Amino acid sequence: MPPRDLSNQPCPIRDVLDRIGDAWSLLVLLELSNGPCRFNALRRVVDGISQRMLSVTLRQLERDGLITRTVLPLSPPQVEYAVTDLGTGLISRLEPLRDWATTHQPAVWEARARYDARQAAPIAEGAA
Amino acid sequence: MPPRDLSNQPCPIRDVLDRIGDAWSLLVLLELSNGPCRFNALRRVVDGISQRMLSVTLRQLERDGLITRTVLPLSPPQVEYAVTDLGTGLISRLEPLRDWATTHQPAVWEARARYDARQAAPIAEGAA
DNA sequence: CTGAATCCGGATGGATACTG
């Protein structure tokens, strides 16, 4: 994603992609679609995400109005994140994508293997 | 997207995202959904993409079996790219996403503006 | 517990020049 001039007339697709394209956002969003969740709980379930990226990701999602951040005034401070209606709308478009990915991952892998095999031996395909 | 060990058990979502998450792939794919296209033609229509990234992107899409690459044996060499059935399936899941992006971009922008305003003046919301 | 700030290595991606 080149810097470009996003403040002017960015194509909307680029705009969404810049949001979910970082991979973490999508994962967090899909996780939150199961219901509200707290910071460290997310941290555990997303698995692999660093504290920093979770923090950054959540802030971006909140900024874009896709999730809400609620601070529970408790002795050990708790913060709960939940998807908004806007976020729900996006998620509903994301789920088919996830399902496609799950279903067709084998096909993609096979295509890759075939491609790589072709590249490995581009000459003399009938050779001994 | 952290390196991780993708060769083992990557979640499929991560796998797709790594493909379309680079933003260019999605743009190119959606463009090709309108019909086959040649290199420089794509270069012009995608707008903003560098020669290098178009080349890299096309190769990845071909590797994953989402598009085909056909070399026409002509005096000025021509190469035509076209989506495969697999690619078509993915595109059909992508289009709702694009449409959502187009429709709700204003809402996202408003959310951002509100968030930024809140951050700029977190204190004294009823002041002056 | 939740989160921000800093440091820093590695990957990303643009510009350019060259090839078939």
Next chain:
DNA sequence: CAGTATCCATCCGGATTCAG
């Protein structure tokens, strides 16, 4: 026309450290 190779600035993102 359709790329590939190199160079290099930038950004992403992990680890660590500190704060509320």
